[in-house]
Amino acid sequence: DADVTQTPRNRITKTGKRIMLECSQTKGHDRMYWYRQDPGLGLRLIYYSFDVKDINKGEISDGYSVSRQAQAKFSLSLESAIPNQTALYFCATSDPRRALGETQYFGPGTRLLVL
């Protein structure tokens, strides 16, 4: 869905490096989410934000931080990358004011490899 974009799409980095994954949306949704997907484990929630001033930890926030720069932008940072953060990362949005408001809309994902 081009309404939710993620950059970069692929990234290789080294252990100890700080990296940032970015998410932008044109859907006008207030709520944004970051997930990671590992083979056989499904999606797990890292952080979520219900509006620009609201940031919440998810199930697996250790080693990650986020910034909600605007309604449309939500960035995920790995402060000091480690190999077990190698995963597929997804950003998603939702708007509770709409019908079926808890439906989430996903970006295409960022594939991260930490060496």
Place this chain on the structure above:
Amino acid sequence: SQQGEEDPQALSIQEGENATMNCSYKTSINNLQWYRQNSGRGLVHLILIRSNEREKHSGRLRVTLDTSKKSSSLLITASRAADTASYFCATAANSKLTFGKGITLSVRP
């Protein structure tokens, strides 16, 4: 921890057959949703069923929800090769979704 748990983990069927996938969960929910993921791509929402609903249809999709058994099923009728993908159930509570580990569906032409 995963809330939803799908069954089976993998399913292989012939084109034209029906595919049934099941999901069980543990705690109270507001609604349950099914998503589809083509290999390595973003998830796409398929259908949402609220906790006070028992059955819902959307095109070739039929979803049921039994809150007493804490279970849901997704039926895809007259499957097509293009239905080949991973399918995830997600339970909604406290404005968050919790996903299961997914079911891999292969539809043979």
